[in-house]
Amino acid sequence: MSINCMRAVLEAAAKSQPEKPAVVLNDQQLTYAQLFTRVNQVAFYLDELGLPKGSRIGIYSKKCIDQVVAILAVMSTKHILVPMTQFLKTEQVEYIINDCDIKCVLTDQKHLGAIEQSNFAGKVVCYETTRSEIASFEEIYKYYNKPYNSDINGHDNALITYSFGLTGTPKGIVISHRNLIDSARVVSQYLDLQQDDVISGLLIFNLDYGLNQIFCSLYKRATLALHSFILPDDFFNHLINDKVTVLPLMPFNISQMFEGGNQRLPSPELFDSLRIITSSGGNVSAGMIRDCKKQFSQAKFYSMHGLTEAFRSTYLDPSQVEIRPDSxxxxxxxxxxxxxxxxxxxxxxxxxxxxxxxxxxxxxxxxxxxxxxxxxxxxxxxxxxxxxxxxxxxxxxxxxxxxxxxxxxxxxxxxxxxHDDMIKTRGFRVSPYEIESVVAKNIPQIKQCAVFGMDNEQIEEEVVMVYSADKEITKKEILFELKKHLASYMLPSKVVFKRSLPLVQSDNNRINKDQLKREMSQGL
Missing domain, CATH: 2.30.38.10 (Luciferase; Domain 3)
Structure with missing residues (x-):
């Protein structure tokens, strides 16, 4: 087996640190030895499905310890992982399934219905026991105890993550095992990660920045503490109770934790163990940096810039974040x-x-x-x-x-x-084209529709929709229909009615979004 794969790193970690906590979630935890055992059990089952080498296996579930097991199990086989955020709607999941011809989906009980509604014809495995015809992780953990040997080449494809390309339809980016080991190594080096670090698993595991939390934890034999940001109070408790030392964030998360004023923030002394904060997936404002510095006074703040086509391009050294916060x-x-x-x-x-x-x-x-x-x-x-x-x-x-x-x-x-007009909002990359297509297909009363982003310091950009129709349709009616087809972060925060929309002079088939943006910024 190649040394340039996360499977090799997991094997080495289980051998050198078998009793150390590898992943924790509230009062649940797996040591490195236990994680390795469960990954082997699921990987063995996946191999028994008899899928051709390189088959795509999707993961569509909530964040949990079983999700981490699922990710590492697929990456221990000769198949290709396709992670899908739980925020996607059924038709979006169906698009990804069809686009890369997914043969098997690992999911949880909550999302099982969405997979079945998508008319998926492949194999489904659920974390929990549901029906007799659907295999579960609970059963796999109970009955699959044979040794498992992995044989992966570092140059093989490891996963496909879905973002949005220039055409507006989701495009999968292909990432090799070697890419993942390289990204874990470079981040561990310039952040100076340590074996005794506790890395927050706050970000969702659908793109490389979020997945890198898992891979850096394995690479350094650190501990990954899972958390899903719902309320700021729960988030702060996560940092305190799990003794988090490394906190990867998106700018939107920073806005979430500090909204509502400083009167409810815990004492900064409670976070003295937090030594590193990283931010990627959007621009960080000077105000966000000030808030983090005040609340997490011992932490170094790293601002980073990544790409869809490469793991990362730049980072801003903590010594510079207050001097040149826009860089x-x-x-x-x-x-x-x-x-x-x-x-x-x-x-x-x-x-x-x-x-x-x-x-x-x-x-x-x-x-x-x-x-x-x-x-x-x-x-x-x-x-x-x-x-x-x-x-x-x-x-x-x-x-x-x-x-x-x-x-x-x-x-x-x-x-x-x-170069394109993609919208960056709440850490996600949103295609105006996809929203406009859903409107055209599902709200026939709307004659023309233009979707674009406008600056909003709290969430990077807010999604704005301007439309024309014979008569105004309430924002509530429009959002009610869009919620059926789009993820929550794709929903417009502003919906504006106009009798007609301006067109580009050189092309009367195209709406002049630049003019609409100017009008919106001027309050017209």
């Missing part, structure tokens, strides 16, 4: 970053151009989407006017990120905008 920092180890203008030349200081990522942590490409892959994954030759490539092999791949940035005199990068 996304500098390149992480083993990465080179360039800012290129439309002529392929390297931009001057403070000149805006496209960010090009060269070096480590680049993923495989988009699943079954060669056009989207070709748009983002480029030959290193696109840097030929910026760097000396003499003697280099031109089949090296770099990522043309679609992010427009500039670099200051000291080499710090600053994010300006995205």
């Amino acid at each position: 996304i920092g500098k390149a992480i180890p083993d990465v080179e970053l360039y800012v290129i203008n439309e002529n392929g030349k390297e931009c001057a200081v403070r000149e805006v151009g496209e960010l090009i990522h060269r070096g480590g942590y680049i993923y495989r490409g988009y699943w079954n989407a060669p056009e989207e892959t070709a748009m983002r994954f480029k030959s290193v030759e696109i840097l030929s006017d910026a760097v000396d490539l003499e003697g280099n092999l031109t089949d090296e791949t770099v990522v043309a990120t679609g992010d427009y940035v500039y670099k200051d005199e000291e080499g710090y990068f600053y994010f300006v905008s995205r």
